[in-house]
Amino acid sequence: MKKLGVAVIGTGFWGRNHARVFKELEETELLAVCDIDAERAKSVAKQFGVKPYTNTGKLLKREDIEAVSVCTWSTSLAREALKALEAGKHVLVEKPMAANVKQAEKLLKTAKRERLHLTVGFLMRFIPGLQHIRKAVENKTIGEIVCATSKRVSQWPERIGDVGVVKDTAIHDIDIMRYLFNEEPVAVYAKTGNMRHKKFEDYAQIMLTFESEKSAFIESNWLTPYKTRILIVTGSAAIMKLDYITQELTVEDAKETVQPRYPWQEPLKLELKHFANCVMKKEKPLITGMDGLKALQIAEAALKSSATGKVVKLK
Numbered sequence: 001m002k003k004l005g006v007a008v009i010g011t012g013f014w015g016r017n018h019a020r021v022f023k024e025l026e027e028t029e030l031l032a033v034c035d036i037d038a039e040r041a042k043s044v045a046k047q048f049g050v051k052p053y054t055n056t057g058k059l060l061k062r063e064d065i066e067a068v069s070v071c072t073w074s075t076s077l078a079r080e081a082l083k084a085l086e087a088g089k090h091v092l093v094e095k096p097m098a099a100n101v102k103q104a105e106k107l108l109k110t111a112k113r114e115r116l117h118l119t120v121g122f123l124m125r126f127i128p129g130l131q132h133i134r135k136a137v138e139n140k141t142i143g144e145i146v147c148a149t150s151k152r153v154s155q156w157p158e159r160i161g162d163v164g165v166v167k168d169t170a171i172h173d174i175d176i177m178r179y180l181f182n183e184e185p186v187a188v189y190a191k192t193g194n195m196r197h198k199k200f201e202d203y204a205q206i207m208l209t210f211e212s213e214k215s216a217f218i219e220s221n222w223l224t225p226y227k228t229r230i231l232i233v234t235g236s237a238a239i240m241k242l243d244y245i246t247q248e249l250t251v252e253d254a255k256e257t258v259q260p261r262y263p264w265q266e267p268l269k270l271e272l273k274h275f276a277n278c279v280m281k282k283e284k285p286l287i288t289g290m291d292g293l294k295a296l297q298i299a300e301a302a303l304k305s306s307a308t309g310k311v312v313k314l315k
C-alpha cells in the first residue's frame with residue numbers, strides 16, 4: 001500500500017504526539033519534523049529516525065512530503081499553514097487554526113485555489129461516544145435536543161502564553177456544539193476574565209443559542225486544580241453524558257440507565273488516519289477548514305460579548 005509522506009511542523013508537547021502517531025499508522029510515512037528550537041527538532045527527529053529542520057523552507061520543497069501537520073504556537077499556526085498550502089501540501093492545522101478570523105479566511109481561500117485538503121485538529125469529534133450522541137441527535141433516539149452543557153477545566157498549562165482559554169480550550173466545545181446541533185448558533189453571550197493569566201482570559205462561561213430555543217453552555221477554565229472534560233446533552237427522550245477523558249458514555253431515559261461500551265481509542269490516531277484517508281482515498285472529511293473558521297468566529301464573538309457585556313448576534 002502506498003503511504004502518505006508526511007511531516008510535522010512544531011514538535012513541542014503536541015506535535016511530538018503527531019509525529020509518534022504518524023510513525024505508528026500504516027497509512028503514513030513520517031519523513032521529517034521541524035521546530036525553530038533546534039535541540040527539540042533534533043531530539044524528536046532522532047526519536048523517530050527522520051530528518052530535522054529548523055525552518056520550513058527546505059522541508060516544504062521536498063516532493064516526497066505531501067501533507068503536513070502544523071502544531072506550532074497558536075499565533076503562528078496560520079502563517080505556517082499558509083506556507084505549506086502555497087507549497088502544495090495538504091494541511092492539518094491544529095486548533096485554533098489561526099490567531100484571528102481574517103487569517104483563517106486566507107487559509108480557506110488558498111486551500112480552495114490550490115485544491116488541497118485543509119482540516120483542523122478538532123479531535124473530540126472522533127471519540128466513539130461523541131459519535132454515538134451525534135447519531136442519537138440525528139435519528140432522534142435522544143428525542144428533540146434541548147440543550148448541551150460542557151465543562152473543560154484544568155490548571156493553566158503555562159507553556160500556553162499567546163492565546164486565552166476561549167481560543168485555546170473552549171474552542172473544542174464550540175466546535176462540538178455546532179457539530180451536535182448540526183446548525184449554526186444565532187447568538188452568543190459570554191463572561192470571561194483572568195485570575196492568574198496576566199494577558200489573557202483564563203476562565204470563560206459561554207452561552208450559545210440556536211433557533212427554536214435550543215441552547216448550549218460552555219464552561220472552560222485554567223483555574224481548577226484537577227482536569228475535567230465532560231459533555232451532557234439533554235434531549236426530550238434521554239440524557240447522554242460523555243466523559244471525554246475515560247470516553248465513558250452514560251445514557252439515561254425514564255426507564256433505565258445504560259452505559260454503551262466502546263473500546264477506548266486514541267482520538268489523535270483516529271484523526272490522523274482519517275486525514276491520510278481524506279488525502280489518499282478522498283474520504284469525506286469529518287472536519288473542514290470552514291469548521292475551523294466558524295468556530296473561530298464564534299470564539300471571537302464570545303470575547304466581544306464579554307468585553308461589551310452584550311449578546312452578540314451571529315450572521
Ligand SMILES: NC(=O)c1ccc[n+]([C@@H]2O[C@H](COP(=O)([O-])OP(=O)(O)OC[C@H]3O[C@@H](n4cnc5c(N)ncnc54)[C@H](O)[C@@H]3O)[C@@H](O)[C@H]2O)c1
Binds near residue numbers: 036037076123
Ligand atoms: N487538538 C488538541 O487537542 C491539542 C492539544 C494540545 C495542543 N494543541 C495545539 O497544538 C499547538 C501546539 O501546542 P503545544 O502544547 O504543543 O505547544 P508547545 O509550546 O509545547 O509547542 C509548540 C512548538 O512549536 C515550535 N514553533 C513555534 N513556532 C514555530 C515555527 N514557526 N516553526 C516551527 N516550529 C515552531 C516551538 O518551538 C515549540 O516547540 C497549539 O496550537 C495548540 O493549541 C492541540
